[in-house]
Amino acid sequence: MKKVLILGSTGSIGESTLNIIRQFPEKFKVTGLVAGKNSRKLKEQIDEFKPEAVATLDTSFKPVVKTYYQEEGILQLIKEIEFDIVVAAISGAAGIVPTYEAAKKAKRVALANKESLVCAGMFIKKVAKEIIPVDSEHSAVFQALLAGKKEEVKEIILTASGGPFRGKKKEDLQNITPENALNHPNWNMGSKVTIDSATLMNKGLEVIEAMWLFDIPVKKIKVVIHPQSIVHSMVRFKDNSFIAQMGKPDMRIPIAYALSYPERLNLNEELSMDYTQINLTFEKPDTETFKCLNLAYKSIEKGYPYPIILNAADEIAVDSFLKREIPFLSIPEIVEKTMEILNLQPPETIEDVIRIDKIARETAKKLVENHAN
Ligand SMILES: NC(=O)C1=CN([C@@H]2O[C@H](COP(=O)(O)OP(=O)(O)OC[C@H]3O[C@@H](n4cnc5c(N)ncnc54)[C@H](OP(=O)(O)O)[C@@H]3O)[C@@H](O)[C@H]2O)C=CC1
Numbered sequence: 510m511k512k513v514l515i516l517g518s519t520g521s522i523g524e525s526t527l528n529i530i531r532q533f534p535e536k537f538k539v540t541g542l543v544a545g546k547n548s549r550k551l552k553e554q555i556d557e558f559k560p561e562a563v564a565t566l567d568t569s570f571k572p573v574v575k576t577y578y579q580e581e582g583i584l585q586l587i588k589e590i591e592f593d594i595v596v597a598a599i600s601g602a603a604g605i606v607p608t609y610e611a612a613k614k615a616k617r618v619a620l621a622n623k624e625s626l627v628c629a630g631m632f633i634k635k636v637a638k639e640i641i642p643v644d645s646e647h648s649a650v651f652q653a654l655l656a657g658k659k660e661e662v663k664e665i666i667l668t669a670s671g672g673p674f675r676g677k678k679k680e681d682l683q684n685i686t687p688e689n690a691l692n693h694p695n696w697n698m699g700s701k702v703t704i705d706s707a708t709l710m711n712k713g714l715e716v717i718e719a720m721w722l723f724d725i726p727v728k729k730i731k732v733v734i735h736p737q738s739i740v741h742s743m744v745r746f747k748d749n750s751f752i753a754q755m756g757k758p759d760m761r762i763p764i765a766y767a768l769s770y771p772e773r774l775n776l777n778e779e780l781s782m783d784y785t786q787i788n789l790t791f792e793k794p795d796t797e798t799f800k801c802l803n804l805a806y807k808s809i810e811k812g813y814p815y816p817i818i819l820n821a822a823d824e825i826a827v828d829s830f831l832k833r834e835i836p837f838l839s840i841p842e843i844v845e846k847t848m849e850i851l852n853l854q855p856p857e858t859i860e861d862v863i864r865i866d867k868i869a870r871e872t873a874k875k876l877v878e879n880h881a882n
């Protein structure tokens with residue numbers, strides 16, 4: 510029986526994780542849940558999964574089990590409860606420190622929060638005993654890599670759906686609303702990652718995430734648009750064999766694998782696909798229209814702390830777009846300008862990461878304000 514702590518239990522990944530755990534009560538026991546502000550959902554989860562303790566950002570939440578409050582409470586809970594696996598699924602940079610602290614204690618980090626590696630890969634990799642990716646592309650690469658040796662890898666090819674605006678040009682994107690951009694063609698996800706899919710920033714962050722997870726230079730990490738999201742990514746080995754992983758676009762499959770690896774769980778047939786009905790297509794990304802992908806490559810070229818700055822500026826820009834303060838096409842502009850303005854030293858500690866993230870947010874916010882006025 511594995512004890513599981515879920516950071517971000519009330520989100521899309523959190524709920525899919527609980528869906529898997531619900532099916533395998535003999536294998537997994539939830540010992541801790543961490544939520545943001547969705548207290549109604551947290552209460553339902555406590556009633557069903559009966560964790561030892563929970564943490565929440567909602568200070569008005571009435572405790573029904575041991576309850577910790579706010580950011581310090583999340584870290585306190587991580588220190589005090591027992592767990593073997595942490596599912597790191599808080600969205601955004603808010604997940605970095607909880608993931609880092611939980612990684613020190615866990616036997617396994619099932620990692621969804623890509624920002625943790627993008628911003629603090631050098632620190633998290635030092636403390637984590639084992640990181641198994643949850644992100645669908647990285648789960649695919651992880652599985653494909655089992656088919657060869659690391660020295661035999663020629664390239665990693667991450668697939669991207671292309672988002673809701675695939676095939677559109679800049680002139681078509683002038684009046685995009687948050688509702689348009691939140692309409693992902695294949696996946697049901699939280700709003701931040703969904704907007705990032707529409708700008709291709711999600712794939713940019715995933716390139717950096719892959720660099721840390723698989724210890725491979727970014728120049729060997731490529732991106733291809735695959736609108737069906739059936740091939741979740743592939744690895745090309747030196748004999749030019751491409752090993753890919755396929756599956757229905759449903760996060761329960763990579764989540765189950767991250768929880769149970771090296772075993773596979775017996776999941777319902779509903780998660781299979783009728784492969785006679787599938788056509789797989791691949792095309793080049795349009796990096797002229799969708800500038801965020803190259804900004805992510807550029808951040809790695811410039812070196813740390815630029816990936817931290819990229820991520821922080823993107824969080825501010827996406828949030829501002831969702832609040833209708835800036836247009837869709839200003840997201841890459843804000844990110845690019847923030848990267849141009851700031852000249853900071855690489856982080857030496859996790860505290861430095863948080864400090865750099867904060868400075869980049871302040872800079873990006875000023876750019877948004879100037880933009881709005
Ligand atoms: N959804 C997906 O299919 C995929 C997601 N990912 C990654 O996984 C992570 C989570 O994504 P997703 O589940 O879609 O996001 P959601 O927005 O659906 O959920 C985010 C979760 O984090 C909680 N949360 C947000 N801010 C804080 C905070 N400051 N402190 C504590 N908890 C907080 C939310 O709580 P509440 O709702 O209670 O406020 C919620 O439980 C992201 O990093 C994303 O990039 C990666 C691959 C696929």
Ligand SMILES: CC(=O)[C@@H](O)[C@H](O)COP(=O)(O)O
Binds near residue numbers: 670671696702705712
């Ligand atoms: C499900 C998952 O892993 C997401 O990160 C997904 O990749 C988003 O889709 P895009 O390919 O459109 O970015």
Ligand SMILES: [Mn+2]
Binds near residue numbers: 644645646715
């Ligand atoms: Mn992904």
